[in-house]
Amino acid sequence: MPQYVLYVEKNTFLHRLDPRTKVFLVVCVFIWSSVFNHPLYTGFVLLSVLSLVFLSRTFSQLKLFWFGLVSLALMSMILWPLFRRGGETHLATVFGVTFTMESVMYGVAVAFRLVAMVLSGLVLLTTTRIEELELAMTRLGLPYPIAFGFSAVFRFIPTMVGDGLTILAAQQARGVNIAGGNIFSRLRNSAAIIVPLFITTMRRFGDLPMAIESRGFVPLAKRSYYLSIKMRAVDFLGVAVLAFLAALSIYLRLNGFGVVFPDVI
Amino acid sequence: MWSHTQMITAFIVSAGLYAALLFVFAALPIWIIPGVTAIRPGNAIPPFTSLLFGPAAAWGSAVGNLIGFDILGGALTIGSIGGFIGNFFLGLVPYKIWHRLFKEEPHCRTASSLAKYEFVVLTHSGVVALIIPYWTELVGFVPFTPLAFIIFFNELISAAIIAPILMVLVYPRAKKAGWLWTDVMKGYQYTPTEVKSYHRLGAALVFFSGVIGLWITILVGLGLGQALFFGPAVGFAGASLLAVGGVFILIFAVGMALLARD
Numbered sequence: 207m208p209q210y211v212l213y214v215e216k217n218t219f220l221h222r223l224d225p226r227t228k229v230f231l232v233v234c235v236f237i238w239s240s241v242f243n244h245p246l247y248t249g250f251v252l253l254s255v256l257s258l259v260f261l262s263r264t265f266s267q268l269k270l271f272w273f274g275l276v277s278l279a280l281m282s283m284i285l286w287p288l289f290r291r292g293g294e295t296h297l298a299t300v301f302g303v304t305f306t307m308e309s310v311m312y313g314v315a316v317a318f319r320l321v322a323m324v325l326s327g328l329v330l331l332t333t334t335r336i337e338e339l340e341l342a343m344t345r346l347g348l349p350y351p352i353a354f355g356f357s358a359v360f361r362f363i364p365t366m367v368g369d370g371l372t373i374l375a376a377q378q379a380r381g382v383n384i385a386g387g388n389i390f391s392r393l394r395n396s397a398a399i400i401v402p403l404f405i406t407t408m409r410r411f412g413d414l415p416m417a418i419e420s421r422g423f424v425p426l427a428k429r430s431y432y433l434s435i436k437m438r439a440v441d442f443l444g445v446a447v448l449a450f451l452a453a454l455s456i457y458l459r460l461n462g463f464g465v466v467f468p469d470v471i
Numbered sequence: 472m473w474s475h476t477q478m479i480t481a482f483i484v485s486a487g488l489y490a491a492l493l494f495v496f497a498a499l500p501i502w503i504i505p506g507v508t509a510i511r512p513g514n515a516i517p518p519f520t521s522l523l524f525g526p527a528a529a530w531g532s533a534v535g536n537l538i539g540f541d542i543l544g545g546a547l548t549i550g551s552i553g554g555f556i557g558n559f560f561l562g563l564v565p566y567k568i569w570h571r572l573f574k575e576e577p578h579c580r581t582a583s584s585l586a587k588y589e590f591v592v593l594t595h596s597g598v599v600a601l602i603i604p605y606w607t608e609l610v611g612f613v614p615f616t617p618l619a620f621i622i623f624f625n626e627l628i629s630a631a632i633i634a635p636i637l638m639v640l641v642y643p644r645a646k647k648a649g650w651l652w653t654d655v656m657k658g659y660q661y662t663p664t665e666v667k668s669y670h671r672l673g674a675a676l677v678f679f680s681g682v683i684g685l686w687i688t689i690l691v692g693l694g695l696g697q698a699l700f701f702g703p704a705v706g707f708a709g710a711s712l713l714a715v716g717g718v719f720i721l722i723f724a725v726g727m728a729l730l731a732r733d
Contacts, residue, residue, distance in 0.1 A: 290614070327547025355486065397636040400637060425479060471609070
């Protein structure tokens with residue numbers, strides 16, 4: 207059964223933080239890991255994010271993603287030394303491509319950066335309900351219709367995926383071969399899933415505008431919310447500390463710390 | 472667009488369908504390089520919904536990818552910003568070009584309609600393959616060249632094969648049922664009565680930047696012509712790539728601005 211929600215119900219410090227503080231935390235992890243390109247510095251950022259994963263007690267939920275994270279890190283370590291050429295410390299020449307110590311270190315630094323960013327996003331999603339995230343986005347200035355659409359998609363994805371899997375099974379029973387044949391025939395056959403799914407979805411959604419308007423939905427009207435979120439003292443303190451660390455990391459970078467290649471991010 | 476409840480519904484359908492199909496077909500991957508990259512049949516959805524739902528599909532593609540790939544797939548990173556912008560244009564470019572340039576409807580039932588449709592698909596694949604990898608290169612996330620290559624062919628193959636079949640089967644029903652974006656947003660024309668010269672220029676610039684510009688940037692990423700155009704003092708391959716790609720993104724922005732003009 208596919209998993210549609212990453213949120214894990216726990217009562218930890220991170221779960222209790224205001225969703226806006228957690229969004230700011232993710233932004234700060236993006237800043238910290240982007241300003242440095244030395245593996246020691248991005249490695250330290252990664253360790254900090256890993257400590258948040260343990261603090262949030264969501265490690266078990268994240269085990270689904272470890273394979274992807276390791277693949278992502280390996281891809282970075284292989285690809286970046288090939289494309290980010292530069293540096294003076296010659297390491298090896300393979301099939302005419304020269305690898306330097308600096309380019310390899312850059313690849314490792316970016317691998318740590320990628321994993322830190324993905325994990326910070328996962329920490330946000332495993333400790334915050336979608337409704338809270340939607341409300342936080344609205345409070346941060348996202349137009350309500352977009353936020354409404356965002357949460358409605360989450361609401362309807364299980365229905366659409368369910369319809370899709372039913373159609374897939376029905377078409378396979380009729381002899382449509384999605385899993386075999388060459389690329390072109392498989393792509394052509396996938397239309398046998400997409401067309402009925404689209405028509406079913408449109409029929410299902412045909413009455414939606416009327417249904418939501420009859421309940422008083424006016425797209426651009428000012429709204430009130432049943433769910434409430436509030437920034438507490440600990441949130442303000444957290445935002446201040448995070449902002450200070452972000453400013454410090456930028457200052458360090460501007461003064462030449464934490465870089466293998468000074469000219470690039 | 473946001474003042475029409477039906478367009479918000481179209482936005483939800485576009486986003487939901489895109490995200491749901493990424494899920495459904497994840498169980499049956501069509502590998503290009505086994506274990507590394509697979510074709511996503513769901514990629515046929517943005518050009519298809521774009522021509523039906525117009526601007527709602529642009530937002531739908533952006534949010535659908537954000538939910539289906541970044542949030543449910545656990546890939547929410549700084550790269551998601553580029554993904555959001557790239558997928559927004561994935562849904563915007565097809566309807567914008569068609570509604571400004573072609574008098575024929577996108578039913579794909581005649582050779583000329585199909586040829587125009589494939590032109591639109593080629594252009595939008597190039598645009599997204601330029602924007603997303605440019606962002607990932609800029610923020611030091613994933614190198615431009617391999618990602619641009621993968622995205623371009625992934626988008627092009629799925630959309631060029633599946634989307635015309637979808638249009639042949641669905642477009643007449645959608646038109647009859649009043650699902651087209653111009654049925655909701657009154658005052659807009661689905662196809663132009665007269666093609667203006669600046670719209671022609673705009674489409675040409677978008678095509679030039681998205682298709683020709685993309686391949687020039689890929690070649691620069693592979694090291695071609697760097698010493699010739701930038702001199703031997705280039706510190707790293709990314710500088711020349713970002714400069715060249717940046718010029719093409721600027722040309723694309725000018726093209727889109729011309730297409731947006733009434």
